[in-house]
Amino acid sequence: MPRRPLPADPSLGELLTHAARTLRRRASAAGEPWGVSPHQARALRVIGRHQPTRLGIVAEHLRVSPRSVTDVVDSLGKLGYVDRAPDPDDRRATLVSLTEAGTRVLTELERARRSDADDWFSGLSPAEQDELGRLLRRLVDDA
Amino acid sequence: MPRRPLPADPSLGELLTHAARTLRRRASAAGEPWGVSPHQARALRVIGRHQPTRLGIVAEHLRVSPRSVTDVVDSLGKLGYVDRAPDPDDRRATLVSLTEAGTRVLTELERARRSDADDWFSGLSPAEQDELGRLLRRLVDDA
DNA sequence: TATTGTTATACTCTATAACTATA
């Protein structure tokens, strides 16, 4: 993509937009060997942390609509990375968990992600990375 | 959207994703009175800063493909906010500028955006906002 | 009646590749 320098006094919004876009591109490249998009990778991570868990809980962690979760879990199911099972305690609900392949892919994906992050964030010192995280977190928590 | 607290140790990538999504939602709400999406608002801002300017230059500032610019300028044209004219120096090129309505809308939009930003960022001190901007900028510049 | 998840539908943002009209 052709680029120009950013304007002299970019708003935080512009910076956030560009940073998120860069992140998406990099995450997209990082997940390519496994055919996993950034959104799918995030869902895999959440499911891995909480499995077995309901779709509604996944939606809350991902902070997206139930609709989006149905889709992303469908697509991960097609890849063979997650399994659905009815919740015995509430037959309206669906429990989702990682398959063996899903567990393996998540591990490899996390390794790839960390190595890409190390690369991208290497321009910032560890203290600066912490500070950035702290500030972003406050933004995301109140929002 | 239903929400859960973030994980104890969220990666910078997760934070960036959530922050950008929050930004998009807020920017989307802020532009609604004028029927302008966040992407359209960004394009309007770039055109306002550089007008009259070529589509290719707009693409470089926005850091997106020429394809996306054709679309967004089309849509802004339909809203009556921008005008296209052939570049007299190079008839392959197209110069785009704001109409009177576009100029007015951009002003109002910027006011709305700043007021929303003041609200969202008010949890951070001015020094922290500067620091966040500085860190993000380094991330975006090297990426 | 309320909740869980699905279907139906639609919009925004982004990309690559092939084409056109100039240069």
Place this chain on the structure above:
DNA sequence: TATAGTTATAGAGTATAACAATA
């Protein structure tokens, strides 16, 4: 040949609303 922009096509991510099954 190379560049500017458009058309054609595709896919990711997200949302709202109406609905079925179950509680």
